Amino acid sequence: MAPPELTQWLFSPIYSQARHTEHRRLLVLSGEYDWVNKSLTSILSDISPSLTVKEIGAENSLLRKHLLGKECDIGVVHSHQGFNPGNLMAIAGTIRWGGCLILCCPTLDSWHLHTRPSHLSHGFTASRSPYIKRLVAILKNDADVAIWNSNNCHIPDSVASDTFDSINRLTPITSESPINRIVSENARATQPVDDEQTRRPQFKSLEQQAAFDCLTNKWSQDNRKAVITAPRGRGKSALVGLFVASRLKKGEKVVITSAIRENTSTLFKHIRIGINSPNSEENKLESKTTDNELSTAGTVTEAAFAVEDFVSEAVSNQASESEKSGSAQWLAPDNPTLIDGDFDLLIIDEAASFALPVLKMLISAHDNYVISTTLQGYEGSGQGFMQRMLPAFNAEGALHLSLSTPLRWTKNDKLENLIHNICLFEGTESFNTFNEVPREARRGVRQEILRELQRKAPTDKSSNDYRIGLVSALSEHELHCVMQLLAAAHYQTTPDDFMRLYDSPDIVLCTQWDDLRLIAAAIINCEGGDPLADVSEGIADGSRRPKGHLGAQRLTLLTANPATASYRYWRINRIAVAPHLQGQGLGTRLVSYINGQALAQHIDALTSSYGASDKLNHFWQQCGFTLVDMGEKPNKASGETSALVVKCISERFGPQQEVLSCLFTHSQATDIVPISKLPTITRNILIKKLNQFVNATRPLNQVSLAINALAAEVSVSTQCVKHTERPTKACTSGTDEVTSELLLLLSRSPLPTNKLTKLLDVNGRKALTESLRKKIGYMLASITI
Known part of the structure; x- marks a missing residue:
């Protein structure tokens, strides 16, 4: 049975005649799953039918994307099956004046030990969640949060709860003045x-x-x-x-x-x-x-x-x-x-x-x-x-x-301020940027900062205050700065990103500071090496795609060599420079610092994957990186084609860099060259990929260039072409027959899948792939290289 004092405190603002002046409230229901559900039912059993309740995080509850534009009086977040910051922010944004948010979660003292991050990269483990530990500390230290568990019920003092408590470091939401001034x-x-x-x-x-x-x-x-x-x-x-x-x-x-x-x-x-x-x-x-x-x-x-x-x-x-x-x-x-x-x-x-x-x-x-x-x-x-x-x-x-x-x-709603301090996702106080300065004044501010940086001697540590380490080791001030900069610099940054950065043992943060002001930041993913030892063969032949290790996996798939996964990589996932300081070489210097740290940590290579543009291509080239791969399709969110760049750090990675450069040169060639005429390195890798395709481990879209080269080879040698009286007649998918018409289509880039489907008389991409595997297998067996 819910304590009457608790329900009175929780719901009295909703029924108040002055509801529009009441702050919203937060109740944390903490304990075992069954007890929490029973307690929640007890709390909601006596509310007025006119009140609207929305729930998120439970089975069959609303997805957060369906909460946009909605309103409710009571919001419930279920967290026993996993906590999602985006869900918390989503439901909180629907609650009207005087309403309340109920957070259902495991026992607070041990919650961080039961959470298993779903975003962990393969080969990495985490026995606790620093993000949840920080969340619990914020909840416990907030005098305006009610906490009810099986042993105790803390209800905020009704008088104190109506007064803004500055010791909780809640930051009032401020206007975005450069726009708001209009x-x-x-x-x-x-x-x-x-x-x-x-x-x-x-x-x-x-x-x-x-x-x-x-x-x-x-x-x-x-x-x-x-x-x-x-x-x-x-x-x-x-x-x-x-x-x-x-x-x-x-x-x-x-x-x-x-x-x-x-x-x-x-x-x-x-x-x-x-x-x-x-x-x-x-x-x-x-x-x-x-x-x-x-x-x-x-x-x-x-x-x-x-x-x-x-x-x-x-x-x-x-x-x-x-x-x-x-x-x-x-x-x-x-x-x-x-x-x-x-x-x-x-x-x-x-x-x-x-x-x-x-x-x-x-x-x-x-x-x-x-x-x-x-x-x-x-x-x-x-x-x-x-x-x-x-x-x-x-x-x-x-x-x-x-x-x-x-x-x-x-x-200055207390719940909104609390949510933003938990998620650190925009709307927080501007610690490190000049959002409150009119645009016309920013130029002067920027020049003043740059002059100050230039005046400092090279040996002055404050002008080169670079730091590197785990995100969870940052102070609250530093966390605010980092998340605000990342949210401002990258499209579709979400609150969930903060939890992933905070909890992941394979993520390193590199920052540059000028006193208390954050100038630049980079998110680095640790990839490859021992964590991929058990799946390197599968990655190389295309049969395995473990979580994480984006750069290491892509390089291994490109080379079709399991040894590529054994190298240690640092992938620069995101890099951001304060908007008012961009274009001054700060990003280049930050990458240079990362390069030195990678060398000291015995990292073999730096990588980065980004949406290709002339500006970014030039930036990474200036940083000494080499372009080794371009994606086939634009990213759905950004519309940009992904590019992969690599910079060799260790001597032992040198041969790999050469292999990657050879493969990229072949991929960018406009003329289709018979496979026997290609450099030995490129030829051997393409044949290996074709065999993996025939063995049904590598997909069709990863061997299209290899098929082009094979078809050109067969067309020249004509060793396996069966000349018929009607060369345009469709091939039968169940035979090994390869006609000149088929070779002509297989020589085109990109592969004309619709025409191939019609020619081979098959239905759908899956059937086409199966048919082509037989054809490619016969073609490989019929040539001598």
């Missing part, structure tokens, strides 16, 4: 910001109203491109919905897209609100608009607007007959109509969750768009998104607005 300046130009009487009823804050007015004014000036960013719970979707409603009244045709349709329910709700005149009926309308309306069908054609699947007849009847008819509909990101359709306005909701190629394609297809994305989002780094996309927006003159005033919870 909104603030417009707000000052139209009304006094602190005068709540000037706020129109459909808006929940003066900031939201000012942003709407700014957006509308820009649209009237034919500047019809905008980007809206905000942390969760700031009314971003509501703002977009109200703006769409204003365009519908102008008779415009609007298309809306998002990764998941249900996540736009709040946006569509506010489209409905926006078409009504602000009056007392608005609250009634809003209260009746629920997620259940997702199933409401119908399109209104005689009213001011038509919102597909969302607009009811009752709402449409309130539109003025004199207004033009507009329409709004949701389309999936892969719907061709989204590109080919005739629309006046494109809305992209939660853009940071989109793959960059898709996002760029959508933007290029529309003259008028409003893009919105969440900052501090579990689905990806909003800051990283802006780093990658902002130049394109700026080039098009897009308006950039930001919302900072929380509307789903109170300002």
Whole structure:
């Protein structure tokens, strides 16, 4: 039975008449699985049916991607089967004013001993989770967190809990001022910001109203491109919905897209609100608009607007007959109509969750768009998104607005501050960058820092303060700096990355500091060597693909040599330089420091895999790395083709570097050379790969170049070609017959799989592969090299 005092403390804010002023609360239910579930049932048994409860982490519970745009009163995180920081952040972002979060977890004192990281690379072990240990320490030291276990129930003091406790080092969420100033300046130009009487009823804050007015004014000036960013719970979707409603009244045709349709329910709700005149009926309308309306069908054609699947007849009847008819509909990101359709306005909701190629394609297809994305989002780094996309927006003159005033919870909400201090994922205090400095002033700040660095003597340690070690050894201040820099520098950095970095024994962090300011950082993965000894043969022939060791595995697969996996590698996974100091050679010097440390640690080679671009190719070349492999397909998230570079450190790796260079030279050749004419090193490896393909360990996409060379050899020697009266006749997949037509197709790069499937009279890629294995086996046996 839940202690009455606990339920009173937990739920009283929800039932309070002043709920909109109450902080949200956190209860930790700690203990054995059965006890925790029983206790949770007891706690939730007496709540009002009107309250909304959402759960995550349990079997059959919601996936976190389905929580975007949702709201609830009580959120529950189940952690006995594994803890996921992204789940915690996701559910916390849905909880309304005065609501509560319940974290169900194992016994706190031993939780870190029971956690087995799912992201461990092959051959590495971890008996505990430093991340969980840090999490538990934060929870225990927070005076505003209630903890209930089988032996004790700690309930925060009701008076103390209503006062912000600075000793917990909770950092208030601050606005993203360089962007937010665009909104603030417009707000000052139209009304006094602190005068709540000037706020129109459909808006929940003066900031939201000012942003709407700014957006509308820009649209009237034919500047019809905008980007809206905000942390969760700031009314971003509501703002977009109200703006769409204003365009519908102008008779415009609007298309809306998002990764998941249900996540736009709040946006569509506010489209409905926006078409009504602000009056007392608005609250009634809003209260009746629920997620259940997702199933409401119908399109209104005689009213001011038509919102597909969302607009009811009752709402449409309130539109003025004199207004033009507009329409709004949701389309999936892969719907061709989204590109080919005739629309006046494109809305992209939660853009940071989109793959960059898709996002760029959508933007290029529309003259008028409003893009919105969440900052501090579990689905990806909003800051990283802006780093990658902002130049394109700026080039098009897009308006950039930001919302900072929380509307789903109170300002300086204790739960939000706690979550951000746990996850260290954006929104934390700026320890090491100049986000609060106007853009025009940053140039001066940057030059001042550079002059200061240049003034320091080479022997001054503070100017070359490089550090290397485990992430878990960092102080809280250093952790804040590192995670903020990584989130700002990389697209789709998630809170889960922090836990992986903190817990993984095979990850090393290298940083450069200037006093307390972080200048640059690099994440290094330790790969190869003894951890791969038991699977090196399988990696080399393509039959095994153990977890982790991305660089070591790729090199071993390239060379088809198990010995390649035995070398020790450091793979530079991520490298980031503070934005205001980029282009000054700091990244190059950091890599040079890593090179020296690798030499001291008897590492054989440095590697890195990255999305290829002229800028990055030049950077790694300047650092002394050699390009040894290019991926075949662009990465779905970034749209870039992955490149692999290597730098030899030890003498014993020298021959391997030569082999890799020979293979890469062959892969980049435009002419197809018969296999017998290739250098001995390249020829032997290609034949080895072909035999592995025939033996069904190596897939087809990894032997296409080898097949090209073999087909060229057979075409020249004609030793196994069976000339027939009808050479264009399809080969029978069950025979060893190889016709000139087949050889012609096998000589093309890339392999024309559709034509090969038709020629061999097979159905599907699997059948094609099986047929080709027989053909290649016969061709190999028929040539003499």
